[in-house]
Amino acid sequence: MFSAVLLVFSPSVIAETSAAVLENQRSLFLKAEAYIADDELDKVRPLLADLKDYPLYPWLEYEFLLEGIDKKSDKTLLEFVERHPDSVMSDRIYLRWAQRMKRMNDWSALLKFIPEQDGIVSLQCLRAEALVMVGKVEKGLEQGKKIWADASSVLPDICDALVLKLQNNGMLSADDYWSRIGQLIAGNHITAAKVLAKNLDEDERELVKLWIKVRKNPKKGLKKAFKRDDSDKLRQITVYGVKRAADKKLSMAKPLWVEAQEKFDFTPAEHGDVESTIGMWEAWRHSDKGLERLKRIPVAHRSDVGNVWMARMALRTGQWTTLLEALDAMSKEESERDIWQYWKARALNELDRKSPANALFSELAANTTFYGFLSADQLGQSYARLKEPPPDRSARIADLKKMAAIQRWQEWMVLGKTKRAREEWFRLLKTLDKEGILAAAELATQSGDANLAIWTVSRTRDWNVVDLRFPMLYTGLVHENARSQGVQPEWVLGVMRRESAFKADAESHVKALGLMQLMPATAKAVGRKLGMKVSGKEDILRPETNVQLGSAYLSRMLGRFDGDYAKATAAYNAGPQRILKWAPDKTIAADQWVESIPFKETRRYVRAVMAYTTIYDHKL
DSSP, X not given: OHHHHHHHHOOSSOOOOOHHHHHXXXXXXXXXXXXXXXXXXXXXXXXXXXXXXXXXXXXXHHHHHHTTGGXXXXXXXXXXXXXXXXXXXXXXXXXXXXXXXXXXTOHHHHHHHSOTTOOOHHHHHHHHHHHHHTTOHHHHHHHHHHHHHHOSSOOOGGGHHHHHHHHHTTOOOHHHHHHHHHHHHHTTOHHHHHHHHTTSOHHHHHHHHHHHHHHHOHHHHHHHHXXXXXXXXXXXXXXXXHHHHHHHOHHHHHHHHHHHHHHOOOOHHHHHHHHHHHHHHHHHTTOHHHHHHHHHSOGGGOOHHHHHHHHXXXXXXXXXXXXXXXXXXXXXXXXXXXXXXXXHHHHHHHTTOHHHHHHHHHHHTTSSSHHHHHHHHHHTOOOGGGGSOOOOOHHHHHHHHTSHHHHHHHHHHHTTOHHHHHHHHHHHHTTOOHHHHHHHHHHHHHTTOHHHHHHHHHTTTOTTOHHHHSOOOSHHHHHHHHHHHTSOHHHHHHHHHHHHTTOTTOBOTTOOBTTTXXXXXXXXXXXXXXXXXOOSHHHHHSHHHHHHHHHHHHHHHHHHTTTOHHHHHHHHHHOHHHHHHTOOSSOOOHHHHHHTOSOHHHHHHHHHHHHHHHXXXXXX
């Protein structure tokens, strides 16, 4: 009875509603949700008539469908999915329905309704299993093996039956199991690796046990490995172990690698792999030994990470021919990134090959990025892209506002249910083309959620959308504090944009807080110097306090590093003591120093803040 009432009133088109009616509906909806949560369904029924055209009405139906879902008919579930396609609600109902079809062995229905390219692993497992069950065995097993081999982590339980079919049909060889076990151990999925190891012979099972020991304690594990006879698999474990030891402590890895080479006969590829990792960590420490080690590795056997750090050390030390050699050795995908195209141009320019250098600089200068701005500087050009007016997205925004998903998002935001609102939002983005996503980002900006707009634009990976990626927020507060602390306001905005993307209540996993992501201890220390009492989290999160403290700390870092904005920015991220350790033996250009920062996070941070500062300098 209740289900029937819901289905009759479930709206397919959202009607416009007066403000007073809408406020009443919001109140009724919250009551209805509470009743459903308490399993008081009889109290919901009297509320339905007044909610029939409320944007969040489908969620009541969804929540009711979940109650006793196994008793709901297929027709009821699929009709719901059809009425609310491409929604968070339908995705969840759809998966439950698919699980039911599996239990009922209705494989034809699964194939009919599950798209071939569905991105949900659980549904793809069901689809591959269904192909096998309807007689398309070869195709189903091929798809199943690809799912199994490509999985980045442990497959969901619903895939177990498919894996069993792969095993029973001889689709998984000992080499397949070994390869997958390696992936699982590397990802620290130890229990799953042990389960798969049961499919190997006794000797290989013992090797898997050794592999797990090597992961947990590289030194102890490798010492055990050195007592065994040479074999392909043992060398694979040893290569993994030495590289893992290097990741933990280079001084531990080096003697282990020397001993390993005395025990085993490594192939050139295996040797190059380990040497690349050790050389990378030496280069990471700005040791000349790292560059020399990496140069000695044959190009065919030097890893991309080795090529990258050979390039970083070469550019740091001004060895431009060596830099070009490292760039030429990189994979096509790596070498075509903006970073290496810029450094190729820099090297060519330093070697007086102006024409090809300027051609690369010109191509990069079209972008509003760190390397785009550096390239424009090299050419003596202005940042032309920053002067382009934003496109008119009003028509597309008007279309978005008519969409049920957008109206649900707006209502969740009004009700203070940010998590559900964002679920709706990001599910909708999957259905939009690039221009639709950018229109959605502008709508988010218009709605006062610049942070959501920034994250939305990032889905397009178009870094030239300056109007949406760099909102003008807190400018009065920033100007006031920048002026009092003697720093550039555009720099403060650049830091703020990178730190929190203007989310005032942002809190990181390490407990950094607010717009400028201040650690509590730092905030209190800066506060004491300013004569401010900073009591706790609530104080630090207040935008006025946060920006004041953050600006003061930036000013302190700028003074400590003699007005060097790049080093002061790095110090804000990684701490001033590390910056002193990263100082070169002789003066080098700012771009060389930034590119050779050891920490990937700090390197990216400085590049971003410097680019963002340039953009805000234009916008202020």
